[in-house]
Amino acid sequence: MMKKLLVLLTLVFTTSVFAQNIVTIQFRFVPSENVAEFESLEKEHWSEVKKNAINNGDMLAAAFLRLYGRTDDETKPTHAFVQVFESFEQLEGQMKIFNNAKNVLGFNPELISTQGLSKTLYNDTYKVIAELPLGEFKYAVWNLAKPKDFNGFVNENLNLWMPYFKKNLGKGDARTGWGILARIHPKGKDESSILTYDHYKDLSGALKSLSPMDGVSDKEINSIISKSQMNKYDPDGFRYQNIWEVIEFIGSPQ
Numbered sequence: 001m002m003k004k005l006l007v008l009l010t011l012v013f014t015t016s017v018f019a020q021n022i023v024t025i026q027f028r029f030v031p032s033e034n035v036a037e038f039e040s041l042e043k044e045h046w047s048e049v050k051k052n053a054i055n056n057g058d059m060l061a062a063a064f065l066r067l068y069g070r071t072d073d074e075t076k077p078t079h080a081f082v083q084v085f086e087s088f089e090q091l092e093g094q095m096k097i098f099n100n101a102k103n104v105l106g107f108n109p110e111l112i113s114t115q116g117l118s119k120t121l122y123n124d125t126y127k128v129i130a131e132l133p134l135g136e137f138k139y140a141v142w143n144l145a146k147p148k149d150f151n152g153f154v155n156e157n158l159n160l161w162m163p164y165f166k167k168n169l170g171k172g173d174a175r176t177g178w179g180i181l182a183r184i185h186p187k188g189k190d191e192s193s194i195l196t197y198d199h200y201k202d203l204s205g206a207l208k209s210l211s212p213m214d215g216v217s218d219k220e221i222n223s224i225i226s227k228s229q230m231n232k233y234d235p236d237g238f239r240y241q242n243i244w245e246v247i248e249f250i251g252s253p254q
Helices: 002-015 032-055 088-092 095-099 101-105 150-167 203-210 219-227
Strands: 022-029 061-067 079-085 119-131 139-145 177-185 194-200 240-251
Touching: 022 088, 032 061, 032 079, 032 095, 032 101, 032 240, 079 088, 095 101, 119 150, 139 203, 150 177, 150 194, 150 219, 194 203, 203 240
Parallel strands: none
Antiparallel strands: 022 079, 022 119, 061 079, 061 240, 119 177, 139 194, 139 240, 177 194
16 A cells, blocks of 8 residues: 555656646547548638637647548548647636637638538547657657556656657657646546657658667667566557647647
8 A cells, every 4th residue: 555655656746847738639530522621621710719719828729630541430530639728727618719719700600610521529638747848740649558557657658768758859750749648538448548649750750650660779778678667557558559640730738
């Protein structure tokens, strides 16, 4: 019991120095024939609504992404909307962002609704545990995990891997940004409890990061691996990994 308490205290102490923003992700399926119109409306009009919200202090940042290697399976997402808030209280007031759309756009927002062009699959809410400063990026790799030992998984990421990522941020094909988030809602035995992300300048960097034949091997990496207990914390590894292309990113989560 005391050991578990010490681990938890370490986790709280370690993560308390980071801004713990709230992140919502809405996943949509867009049929192939609707993609061009859907993306155009979102970039031309709804982007202005989000920019206004950021300028008014109602939101920190927003991103619009498309899945790399999409399928026509209607149960799988093709696009994602990410919104970043500074607190649960700011998140709670998010509806006023879209309720103000008519004033921002100057016309009835129903005329440019993308709901009929797409299908909303699900909405996830996360809290940021830690992240490294965002550099220039065009692709994001999202890694979903459900570790057996949540605290152990998080602590190893923060204390073992994060310093290495920070040291090598933006070098060559290395990631230009990194973060770890805890799922807030929904929760369940079939849901992942952790999302980590890696940002890359180009597609080749993102693909290499997922290729078992292109992994970086050096003394520093080997030293980290020798200290890792991830096979105990998360023996099954990431449950799902995918690559997202950034269509638009506005604001700043920092």
